[in-house]
Amino acid sequence: MGEITLTKIKKSFGAVDVLKDIDLDIKDGEFIVFVGPSGCGKSTLLRTIAGLEKVTGGEIEIDGKRVNEVSAADRGLAMVFQSYALYPHMSVRQNLAFGLENSNMPKAEVADRILEAARMLEIEAYLERRPGQLSGGQRQRVAIGRAIVRRPTAFLLDEPLSNLDAELRVSTRAELAALHARLGSTMIYVTHDQVEAMTLAHRIVVMRAGKIEQVGTPLDLYNTPANRFVAGFIGAPHMNFLAGEVAELETGTATLATAGGHRLLVPFSGHSLSVGDKLTIGIRPQHITLANDPGSLKVKVRLVEALGSETVIHADLNGEKLLAVVPGQKLISPGDEAHLSVAGAPLHLFDRNGLRVKGS
Amino acid sequence: MSTTSLTDRLGSLLMAPVHLLMRIIDIPLRAVQKATGIGGMAAVFLAPNMLIFGIFVLLPLVINFVYSMTGGTAFFLSERNFVGAEQYQRLFTCTNYLDPMSCQEDAFWTAVGNTFWFVVLQVTLMIGVSLITALILNRDLAARSFWRAVFFFPVLLSPVVVGLIWKWILQRQGLLNFGLYQFGIEPYTWLTDRNWTFIATIGVSIWAHMGLYTLILLAGLQAIPKDLYEAAEMDGTKPARVFRRITLPLLAPNLLVVVVLALIKAVQIFDEVYVLTGGGPGTSTLYLTQYIYETGFASALRNPGLAAAASILMGLVLVVLTLIQLGIGQRGEKKGKR
Numbered sequence A: 001m002g003e004i005t006l007t008k009i010k011k012s013f014g015a016v017d018v019l020k021d022i023d024l025d026i027k028d029g030e031f032i033v034f035v036g037p038s039g040c041g042k043s044t045l046l047r048t049i050a051g052l053e054k055v056t057g058g059e060i061e062i063d064g065k066r067v068n069e070v071s072a073a074d075r076g077l078a079m080v081f082q083s084y085a086l087y088p089h090m091s092v093r094q095n096l097a098f099g100l101e102n103s104n105m106p107k108a109e110v111a112d113r114i115l116e117a118a119r120m121l122e123i124e125a126y127l128e129r130r131p132g133q134l135s136g137g138q139r140q141r142v143a144i145g146r147a148i149v150r151r152p153t154a155f156l157l158d159e160p161l162s163n164l165d166a167e168l169r170v171s172t173r174a175e176l177a178a179l180h181a182r183l184g185s186t187m188i189y190v191t192h193d194q195v196e197a198m199t200l201a202h203r204i205v206v207m208r209a210g211k212i213e214q215v216g217t218p219l220d221l222y223n224t225p226a227n228r229f230v231a232g233f234i235g236a237p238h239m240n241f242l243a244g245e246v247a248e249l250e251t252g253t254a255t256l257a258t259a260g261g262h263r264l265l266v267p268f269s270g271h272s273l274s275v276g277d278k279l280t281i282g283i284r285p286q287h288i289t290l291a292n293d294p295g296s297l298k299v300k301v302r303l304v305e306a307l308g309s310e311t312v313i314h315a316d317l318n319g320e321k322l323l324a325v326v327p328g329q330k331l332i333s334p335g336d337e338a339h340l341s342v343a344g345a346p347l348h349l350f351d352r353n354g355l356r357v358k359g360s
Numbered sequence B: 001m002s003t004t005s006l007t008d009r010l011g012s013l014l015m016a017p018v019h020l021l022m023r024i025i026d027i028p029l030r031a032v033q034k035a036t037g038i039g040g041m042a043a044v045f046l047a048p049n050m051l052i053f054g055i056f057v058l059l060p061l062v063i064n065f066v067y068s069m070t071g072g073t074a075f076f077l078s079e080r081n082f083v084g085a086e087q088y089q090r091l092f093t094c095t096n097y098l099d100p101m102s103c104q105e106d107a108f109w110t111a112v113g114n115t116f117w118f119v120v121l122q123v124t125l126m127i128g129v130s131l132i133t134a135l136i137l138n139r140d141l142a143a144r145s146f147w148r149a150v151f152f153f154p155v156l157l158s159p160v161v162v163g164l165i166w167k168w169i170l171q172r173q174g175l176l177n178f179g180l181y182q183f184g185i186e187p188y189t190w191l192t193d194r195n196w197t198f199i200a201t202i203g204v205s206i207w208a209h210m211g212l213y214t215l216i217l218l219a220g221l222q223a224i225p226k227d228l229y230e231a232a233e234m235d236g237t238k239p240a241r242v243f244r245r246i247t248l249p250l251l252a253p254n255l256l257v258v259v260v261l262a263l264i265k266a267v268q269i270f271d272e273v274y275v276l277t278g279g280g281p282g283t284s285t286l287y288l289t290q291y292i293y294e295t296g297f298a299s300a301l302r303n304p305g306l307a308a309a310a311s312i313l314m315g316l317v318l319v320v321l322t323l324i325q326l327g328i329g330q331r332g333e334k335k336g337k338r
Helices: A042-050 A092-102 A107-121 A136-148 A166-183 A194-200 A218-223 A228-233 B003-067 B086-091 B106-137 B144-156 B159-170 B175-182 B194-222 B226-234 B239-267 B271-276 B288-298 B304-337
Strands: A004-013 A016-026 A031-035 A057-062 A077-080 A154-158 A186-191 A203-208 A211-216 A240-250 A253-258 A263-267 A278-283 A297-306 A310-317 A320-327 A337-341 A348-350
Touching: A004 A042, A016 A042, A016 A211, A031 A042, A031 A194, A042 A077, A042 A154, A042 A186, A042 A203, A077 A136, A077 B226, A092 A107, A092 A136, A107 A136, A136 A166, A166 A194, A186 A194, A194 A218, A203 A218, A203 A228, A211 A218, A211 A228, A228 A240, A228 A278, A228 A348, A240 A320, A253 A278, A310 A337, B003 B304, B086 B304, B106 B144, B106 B194, B106 B239, B106 B288, B144 B194, B159 B175, B159 B194, B159 B271, B194 B239, B194 B271, B226 B239, B239 B304, B271 B288, B288 B304
Parallel strands: A031 A186, A031 A203, A077 A154, A154 A186
Antiparallel strands: A004 A016, A004 A057, A203 A211, A240 A253, A240 A278, A253 A263, A278 A348, A297 A310, A297 A337, A310 A320
């Protein structure tokens, strides 16, 4: 079992509130990712679950038991640190054995568990080496191995891939996903990289300034971000935001006027909008096409990034920046005028407070 | 005129003489480089330092060795007669090697014995006290910087001042007896009791020097990543095991430095003890450096040759100790790399 429930978790360092009323239910076997910008409190939240930081308020339950006062060692969790935190003077084998020896486990069982983890992570050949003689990727495996041998209720991973190079990060990411599938344990993973979050998570917890902004599956967050922050954070490149105003409201449709006088039609079924309301319109760069149809946006091209399989166009729409990612290779140059179409694109509407408009 | 250009101009004005100096130096250096080649330039740059080292360290060492082969009371080498290994023979002339009093130079062997016990006890206690202090100062204490300064201040004192301070405390009408008297305890003559004086020299020298060793160990403790302790905490490691398996091995390089420095310093102990006890009562705190000093310069029947021979022997002991410790250190390093 590995169910973790957080209720109204608060954490302050002096006068600074780092975590503010965090509520979260993590299911057994779930791969959950905490994501957010630096300083949002995601690592602190992980450390409070681990027991390395005491909460200022609220309750942490693991499998239904309150663990606020339970020491880190007795919570049955294992942590993989960003720096790996391997003991530099011990061999890989000693590193893996160190935690098990604390519980006076019989030597034969310690050896079995080490061998099993080493096979799973393909680090058998390095068991007698010291961390200083391993590459970053190998150290990373040892750090995960040290967590695996303990057979914890849940794994806590604090930005475990951030010290790896880009190529290794992609392959290790896939291995981590496979490892989770194989072990079936609950994993809580902290990252500031939204691609890692999107590819690994069952559910993503987006955090900002000590609060949870939204919890949902990767596609939930991508398709229906709860607010402008989540919309801007999830998805690469970031979502475009244009200032707009409700020009007309008809049954099932709203007509929006952008700053440059363009009119965009949006399917709308709610009752929360009135004519004249100021809005922010969110459009993902991938949903914009190069087309000169009625209602398309006339833009000035500022920069073109030809990536081969797609072309990224940085454009200027009446002083507002607009980014479009169009498939294939396009003959377009900076300084050109172009027509970008958003016909059929899912448009995200956010009110003055940055919250998603209901019914949009 | 903008501020930047003003500072730029000021800067270039100040740097002008430096640039000029550089250009002047450049001329002979280029000539030297042409003569020696690029490889030879390393020797050219090392030469001034080596010259100072040679004049103030190597040369005195050689002269000292020559002195140890001469006899008489005269200080000028030209007035001294060559006696070969006579001084060394004199130091080693004993009827029973287990009894210092049976030796011709009984004071030398008393000093050797005193120094041996002093070094063993002082260095052991010094390492223990410095390590405990460093461990405490490494914790989240209130006013941590203040406490760190408090333990380091004695290092800044001159050894003579250290000796005088403790003399005022320990003498018959000193601070310690005054304090004890307030509690109804009879005053005691600490500095005339053989055992207490020996203990006092150990205690005072630890007090005076532990700040430096504490600082070295504290730096080592702070260099151990916090993550390692957190990983150990997650693993449920008991504090004693954390200390034995994580702190101590990772502190080993700093500990080795401290042991080497403390040993050398302890073998050389002189100033503060000389001021505090003068080597007494009797010869109970007569240590090797004081014996050398008194034999060479202070006693009525001074014998610079004998003092030089004793100091050469002391130097040999220090070299052997340092080599042993360097060997241990290198073995540890190799082990770390393997």
